[in-house]
Amino acid sequence: MFIEVKGAKKIYGKGESEVRALDGASLSLEEGGLYVILGPSGSGKSTLLNMLGGLDHLDGGNLEIGGVKVSGMSDKQLVEYRRSDVGFVFQFYNLIPDLTVRENIQVVADITKEPLNVDEVMEAVDVKKYEHHFPSELSGGQQQRVSIARAIVKNPKILLCDELTGALDSKSAKTVLKFVESVNRKFHTTVIIITHNEAIAQMADRIIRIKDGQVSSNEANPAKRAAKDVEL
Numbered sequence: 001m002f003i004e005v006k007g008a009k010k011i012y013g014k015g016e017s018e019v020r021a022l023d024g025a026s027l028s029l030e031e032g033g034l035y036v037i038l039g040p041s042g043s044g045k046s047t048l049l050n051m052l053g054g055l056d057h058l059d060g061g062n063l064e065i066g067g068v069k070v071s072g073m074s075d076k077q078l079v080e081y082r083r084s085d086v087g088f089v090f091q092f093y094n095l096i097p098d099l100t101v102r103e104n105i106q107v108v109a110d111i112t113k114e115p116l117n118v119d120e121v122m123e124a125v126d127v128k129k130y131e132h133h134f135p136s137e138l139s140g141g142q143q144q145r146v147s148i149a150r151a152i153v154k155n156p157k158i159l160l161c162d163e164l165t166g167a168l169d170s171k172s173a174k175t176v177l178k179f180v181e182s183v184n185r186k187f188h189t190t191v192i193i194i195t196h197n198e199a200i201a202q203m204a205d206r207i208i209r210i211k212d213g214q215v216s217s218n219e220a221n222p223a224k225r226a227a228k229d230v231e232l
């Protein structure tokens, strides 16, 4: 499998204040799919995504992506892994306010060995028409599409999305999800979306549920819908 997580543990705090954010989570996923991870607030979704993205070290267990063992990497190796293999999209857009849309994407392309074409990426998420605008001139949904472009211009192996529609109204959310879906199809990027919004799972190839720091189910979605038909 492309993604192999085995018995992942992450513990915050010590003694009485100890929190087992991941408590033996295991997960296998194939390359190129679109996956949605569901779970209540505090169940460990963000922690799992951060580990997949090499933002932090595990306290136990193993994590492999594309045959590369990410758990056990040094800090320096993790920086390189994040830079070349992972695209992140968060709830808030994290764009650089003083740079235009094109420049926000170009700065990431400039530090990447084999970036995708900036124009092609802007077209893929339909932001080319705003290329000379600044983030503050765009709506939340438009800014989130620029964040997706920033994340994918480095042609990452995986695109990790943490509550990416959490701050958007349902119409903008749907548009953003439509473009995530088209990125998955067009660039064959493996996409993982974490959310507490059950409706988003309609567009997944597989639906993964997290409870108390463990994966409680990982099932194929028999009724996959196009993002445009998802009822948010």
Ligand SMILES: Nc1ncnc2c1ncn2[C@@H]1O[C@H](COP(=O)(O)OP(=O)(O)O)[C@@H](O)[C@H]1O
Residues within 6 Å of the ligand: 012, 013, 019, 020, 021, 039, 040, 041, 042, 043, 044, 045, 046, 047, 048
């Ligand atoms: N940096 C941290 N320090 C202490 N506790 C944390 C930290 N990050 C997460 N936690 C705790 O770990 C648990 C899982 O958090 P998280 O992965 O953010 O859950 P979710 O994304 O599903 O809401 C929660 O109880 C949270 O309070």
Ligand SMILES: [Mg+2]
Residues within 6 Å of the ligand: 045, 046, 047
């Ligand atoms: Mg979270």
